[in-house]
Amino acid sequence: MPATRARLLMMNAALGPLDYRVPDELAIEHGSVVIAPLGPRQVMGIVWEAEHLPTDPVPEAKLRPLLGVVDVPPIRPELRRLIEWTADYYVAPMASVARMVIASGGALRGPATMTEYRLSGGMPERMTAQRERAIAALEGEQATIRELAGLAGVSEGVLRGLVNQGVLEPVAVDVDRPFPQARHDHHLPDLSADQRAVADRLAGAVEGRGFAPFLLDGVTGSGKTETYFEAVGAALKAGRQVLVLLPEIALTEAFLSRFEERFGAAPVVWHSSLRSTQRRRAWRAIADGGAQVVVGARSALFLPYRSLGLIVVDEAHEISFKQDDGVRYNARDVAVMRAHFERIPVVLASATPALESLHMADTGTYEKLVLPSRFGGATLPDVRLVDLTEEKPGRGAWIAPPLVRELEARLERGEQSLLFLNRRGYAPLTLCRNCGFRFQCPNCSAWLVEHRLSRRLACHHCGHETQPPATCPECGEPDCLVACGPGVERIADEVAELLPDARVAVVTSDTINSPEKAAQFVAMAEGGAIDVIVGTQLVTKGFHFPELTLVGVIDADLGLEGGDLRAAERTYQQVAQVAGRAGRGEKPGEVLIQTRHPEAPVIAALAAGDRDAFYEAETENRRHAGAPPFGRWAAIIVSSEDEAEAREAANRIGATRPFLPDVEVLGPAPAPLALLRNRYRYRLLLNARRSAELQRVIRDWLGALTFPQGVRVGVDIDPYSF
Ligand code: ADP
Ligand code: ZN
Numbered sequence: 109m110p111a112t113r114a115r116l117l118m119m120n121a122a123l124g125p126l127d128y129r130v131p132d133e134l135a136i137e138h139g140s141v142v143i144a145p146l147g148p149r150q151v152m153g154i155v156w157e158a159e160h161l162p163t164d165p166v167p168e169a170k171l172r173p174l175l176g177v178v179d180v181p182p183i184r185p186e187l188r189r190l191i192e193w194t195a196d197y198y199v200a201p202m203a204s205v206a207r208m209v210i211a212s213g214g215a216l217r218g219p220a221t222m223t224e225y226r227l228s229g230g231m232p233e234r235m236t237a238q239r240e241r242a243i244a245a246l247e248g249e250q251a252t253i254r255e256l257a258g259l260a261g262v263s264e265g266v267l268r269g270l271v272n273q274g275v276l277e278p279v280a281v282d283v284d285r286p287f288p289q290a291r292h293d294h295h296l297p298d299l300s301a302d303q304r305a306v307a308d309r310l311a312g313a314v315e316g317r318g319f320a321p322f323l324l325d326g327v328t329g330s331g332k333t334e335t336y337f338e339a340v341g342a343a344l345k346a347g348r349q350v351l352v353l354l355p356e357i358a359l360t361e362a363f364l365s366r367f368e369e370r371f372g373a374a375p376v377v378w379h380s381s382l383r384s385t386q387r388r389r390a391w392r393a394i395a396d397g398g399a400q401v402v403v404g405a406r407s408a409l410f411l412p413y414r415s416l417g418l419i420v421v422d423e424a425h426e427i428s429f430k431q432d433d434g435v436r437y438n439a440r441d442v443a444v445m446r447a448h449f450e451r452i453p454v455v456l457a458s459a460t461p462a463l464e465s466l467h468m469a470d471t472g473t474y475e476k477l478v479l480p481s482r483f484g485g486a487t488l489p490d491v492r493l494v495d496l497t498e499e500k501p502g503r504g505a506w507i508a509p510p511l512v513r514e515l516e517a518r519l520e521r522g523e524q525s526l527l528f529l530n531r532r533g534y535a536p537l538t539l540c541r542n543c544g545f546r547f548q549c550p551n552c553s554a555w556l557v558e559h560r561l562s563r564r565l566a567c568h569h570c571g572h573e574t575q576p577p578a579t580c581p582e583c584g585e586p587d588c589l590v591a592c593g594p595g596v597e598r599i600a601d602e603v604a605e606l607l608p609d610a611r612v613a614v615v616t617s618d619t620i621n622s623p624e625k626a627a628q629f630v631a632m633a634e635g636g637a638i639d640v641i642v643g644t645q646l647v648t649k650g651f652h653f654p655e656l657t658l659v660g661v662i663d664a665d666l667g668l669e670g671g672d673l674r675a676a677e678r679t680y681q682q683v684a685q686v687a688g689r690a691g692r693g694e695k696p697g698e699v700l701i702q703t704r705h706p707e708a709p710v711i712a713a714l715a716a717g718d719r720d721a722f723y724e725a726e727t728e729n730r731r732h733a734g735a736p737p738f739g740r741w742a743a744i745i746v747s748s749e750d751e752a753e754a755r756e757a758a759n760r761i762g763a764t765r766p767f768l769p770d771v772e773v774l775g776p777a778p779a780p781l782a783l784l785r786n787r788y789r790y791r792l793l794l795n796a797r798r799s800a801e802l803q804r805v806i807r808d809w810l811g812a813l814t815f816p817q818g819v820r821v822g823v824d825i826d827p828y829s830f
Contacts, residue, residue, distance in 0.1 A: 114174065115161055116144060116153030117191075119210060121201040125156065125163040129171035136174070139182030141210070143175045150175060154183055154206060160192060161202075181395050183209060183412055186449045190410075193445055199803055199810075199823040200435040208410040208435070211391055220284045222385050225267070226250040228277040238266050243275065250279060251383045283389040287376055290400050292344035294372035299338070303331050306477045307338035313453040314342040314418050320453040321444050323424075323469040326479025328459045328688025329486060329652070333363075335479065336420050336455050337370050340401060344371070348417025348452075349394070350401045351408055353439060355426035356649055360403055361627040367403070378404030378411065406431060406439035409446060416450050419443050423649055424456035424465065425681050427828055436824045440465070459688060460681040460719075463726055467737040482692070489659070489690040489697030493706045493715045505602055506594045511660045511700045512606055519610050519639055523695065524655045526641045527599055528648065528686045529662040532568065532616045534560040534598045535591030538576070545582035553783040559618065560597050570785045599662060600642045607640070615643035648685040654693025659686055664703040664711055673735060674828060676710045680722050683714050734795055736826060740802055742794040743824040744810070745779060750818060751788040757819045758790030765792075766809055770800040787820075 114130050128144050130136055140155045183191075187209060195202040227246055232239050245260035253271070257264045270276045299307055306324065313320040326332045343350045352375070354360055360377060368374045376390050376399040393399035397414035404411075406429050409419075421429070421443050429439040440456060447454035456465055456474070469476035482488065492510075499508040507515070507527075518525045537555045539546045547556040549567035556565035558576065566573045579586045591598070600614045613619075613629065620626050632638050633653050641647060641656075667679040683701060691697020703711050713722035731738045744761060748754035758776035765773045772795045779789035796802045806823055815821060 113168075113171065114142070114155045115158040115163070116142065117156045117161060117202055117206055118144075118146075119152040119154075119203055119207055121203040121207075123151075123203070125161045126153070127163070127166045127171060129168075129173045131173045134174055134177055136177055137182055139184060139188060141178040141180055141183065143178065145172050145175060152178070152210070154188075156188065160188070180392070181412065181414065186446075186451075187410075187412055189449045190442070190446050193449070194410075194435065194437060194442060197445075197803060198435055198437050198825050199806055200437075204435050205410070208407055209412055211387065211407075211411065220282060222252070222281050222283055222388070223278050224250050224252055224281050224383075224385060225256060225271060225276040225278055228274055230273070230275050232270060232273045232275050238262050239270060239275075242266055242270065246276075252385070255383055281385045283385055284392060285389070286398055287393055287400075288373035290344055290371035290373040290375070292341040292371070295370050297334055297337075297370070299334065300331070300483060302479055302481070303335045303483070306479060307335045309475075309477060310336060310339035310453065310455060311342035314339050314348075315346065317451060318453075319448050319451050321447065321468075321474045322453065322455045323461055323465050323474045323476045324455050324457040324479070325461055325466075325469070325476055326457070326459060327482060327488060328685065329482040329692050330459075330479035331483040332457045332459075332479060333366070333422070334483070336422075336457060337367075339418055339453070339455065340420070341371070343417035344400060346417055348415050349397065349399065349413045350418045350420070351411075351413065351416060352401065352403045352420045352422060353406060353408060353429070353443060354403060355423045355428045356646065361623045362630050362651070363403065367401070371401070375401035375403045378402055378408040380405065380407060406437075409439050409442055416446075417452055419447050419452065419454040421454070421456045423458055425458045425460050425462045426649070427678070430828050432824075432828075433822075436822065436827075438826060441826075460684045463677055463723065463730065464737045466723060467727075486692055486694070487696055488717065489687055489699045491687060491699045491701065491715050491717055493711065494700050494702045495706050496702050496704045506599060506662055506702075507602055507606065507660070508702055511702065514658050514698065514700060515603070515607060515610075515640065515660070518658045519607055522636075522655075523657045524633070524636075524639060524641070524653055525658040525660065526643065526647060526656055526686070526689055527603070527660045527662055528643060528682075529594060529596050529599055530645050530666060530682065531593075531595045532559070532618055532644055533557040533566070533595040534601075535593055535595055537592040538565065538589055539592060540580040540582060540585065540588045541590050542580060542585040542588040543583035545580055551783070551786045553781055557595065558591055561614070562618070569781060594662065596642045596644055600640075603640050603642065610639040611637060612640045612642060613638045615641055615647050617644070617646060620646060645682055647689065648682055651689055652692050653689065655695075656689055656693075657691055657695050657697050659690040659697065659699045661686065661699070661701040664701045664714070665705055665708075668705070668708065668710070672828075673741065676722075676726055676729070680710050680714065680726075684719070687714075734797070737798075739798060740794075740796045740800065740825075741827055742796070742802055742806060743827045744792040744794070744806065745789060745822045745824060746776070746791070746819065747784070747787040747789045747822075748816075748819045749787055753816055753819060754788040754790050757815050757821070758792065760813065761792060761810070761821070764809065764813065766805055768800070768805065770797040771802065771805055772796070 114128050116126050136155050143150050144153050191205045194205045242260040242262045253264050253267050257267055324332050340350050364374050395412045424440050431437050444454050468474040494508050494510050501508045515525050535558045538558050549572050552569045554569050564573045565576050580588050596614050600612050603612050668675050687699040709725045746758040762776045775792040776790045779791040
């Protein structure tokens with residue numbers, strides 16, 4: 109490229125690409141991360157190929173000089189192409205995608221040593237309520253002042269005061285200290301013949317290099333993890349990096365120790381709640397190649413690996429791989445694209461693959477590898493339906509007699525049970541029995557959910573919380589509030605009443621909110637200290653408890669309600685996954701599914717253990733509805749704090765809709781969550797033929813319109829729920 113001029117992708121979505129002059133003393137190349145002047149400010153940008161990033165030409169004389177180059181490896185072309193593809197496919201600004209690569213300016217700039225603080229054990233000369241609160245909250249913590257302030261819920265000023273008094277002491281953290289090195293042959297397992305065949309195919313693909321997408325389709329407990337570990341080993345041996353994406357980062361603890369057993373060192377972890385020093389250390393090691401294996405949440409997909417050799421997406425069907433704000437991307441799909449640009453294998457592992465993934469395998473785009481049976485001869489559990497229209501639970505109860513009997517039998521035999529209900533808290537709705545008042549979130553069109561363990565009413569959409577009042581806020585009547593419907597906490601209460609001797613654990617994102625808590629829970633469950641686990645979808649994944657022989661699904665119909673395009677598939681996946689927790693050891697497992705619709709195709713398929721029947725029926729539904737993988741959906745979401753402004757903007761988009769034979773536009777209509785975080789939301793839905801240039805249509809359409817400042821217009825390609 110001409111050395112005197114550089115085109116930058118700016119790290120600010122409000123800015124288009126800008127050209128700068130390159131001073132002689134600066135050595136830059138495509139992908140260099142640089143600092144540029146913008147008015148009086150300094151901003152970050154990435155040097156881009158001008159032909160990939162068109163903009164209006166700027167006369168030579170008006171160019172301002174770049175200020176410097178950030179001391180990190182240049183962003184490689186493979187990743188630059190991924191940024192372009194992601195922005196293009198998801199109709200998002202390139203800058204927003206690139207910011208996920210940079211992860212936060214803090215990951216790049218600054219010294220190699222950072223200072224964190226921890227309690228020294230000393231006490232302040234003068235104790236205040238705030239200081240007391242801070243000291244209690246920071247027990248065992250070590251982080252920067254800003255992070256500690258967030259943890260303790262006090263101002264940074266309060267903590268600075270504690271530093272001055274020696275109550276908090278500084279600790280120097282070297283963000284460039286190396287991670288322990290993994291060895292590909294630390295502990296080699298004996299694989300079954302099925303596993304060996306799959307492992308060899310995967311390892312061969314890693315050694316052969318080149319793009320190779322795999323669907324690893326194996327029943328729960330078949331050893332999918334064990335098998336893809338062989339591919340990880342092959343990459344380690346070749347000196348290349350590996351990315352393993354997991355859906356639920358809180359549960360990685362078990363995975364990390366398993367990994368460490370196999371490879372002799374724990375992998376590098378990446379997720380959104382890393383502390384800033386951890387984030388910088390991981391980012392830099394990923395960029396310079398010191399991080400050999402990264403286990404992360406979806407955002408790890410955009411990191412600047414020096415030499416990626418393999419990507420694994422475990423539990424690839426999980427909906428948490430779909431990001432629902434900012435850049436609305438699906439990590440499963442982006443993983444395949446990243447592998448494509450990097451020319452490496454990618455493995456999508458699941459016992460219940462997404463219909464789209466199966467379709468890709470069946471049409472030959474992905475290579476399907478199958479593990480048909482559980483490892484070590486463990487059998488899949490028996491599944492039985494409990495028809496709630498006939499077997500009725502007692503008043504104010506949700507566990508029907510057949511499930512009660514099985515629970516009792518397990519407790520007697522000293523075996524474990526798991527009850528699944530995908531609803532956090534105690535009750536989804538609280539109302540006044542005197543006047544009918546219902547507790548609603550002030551910021552969202554949603555009911556407040558009672559959480560009895562933490563004594564609060566909470567909105568699951570915006571995080572708003574209040575204490576449950578003693579009297580009705582509407583009519584003032586005391587003791588008149590009633591809980592409607594069950595959440596896991598209420599089911600746990602019911603179990604405690606039915607089986608007073610049982611030790612019951614509630615497992616949700618409220619109770620298992622850190623890797624430490626997850627590890628504690630796993631240790632207790634494995635050690636036989638828990639008789640009945642009551643949990644949300646958190647318990648459907650990953651756990652392997654040999655003594656667990658009974659799984660009860662409290663309400664299999666729950667997920668089938670509501671306007672969700674993939675409701676049936678989701679229900680199938682959740683129930684099949686949770687059923688897969690039963691009978692993983694030597695004792696056979698049993699699954700009871702409570703339902704009011706035993707005849708519904710998805711429920712019948714679950715009862716019959718007939719996965720193919722379900723997928724065939726669902727495939728026909730999708731084909732009929734023009735839904736993925738046969739047609740495409742997109743949503744345009746318009747929001748504003750001002751309801752009229754949102755409505756007008758949505759109407760204007762609706763009025764300028766293009767009339768095309770292969771794209772149908774529905775709406776605008778109020779979005780399912782018509783008010784979310786104080787913003788009124790309207791929505792248009794697009795249903796398109798497979799062949800339609802959906803993204804280009806949307807870009808041209810929206811690009812021709814301008815909106816008032818307060819209006820946000822977001823595009824969701826392949827939305828999960830409407
Ligand atoms: P999946 O990922 O398919 O659910 P896992 O890889 O977690 O299955 O395996 C299920 C259980 O069986 C785990 O406890 C695992 O350690 C064990 N296992 C699987 N394959 C082997 C093997 N070849 N040797 C020893 N244990 C195995
Ligand atoms: Zn809310």
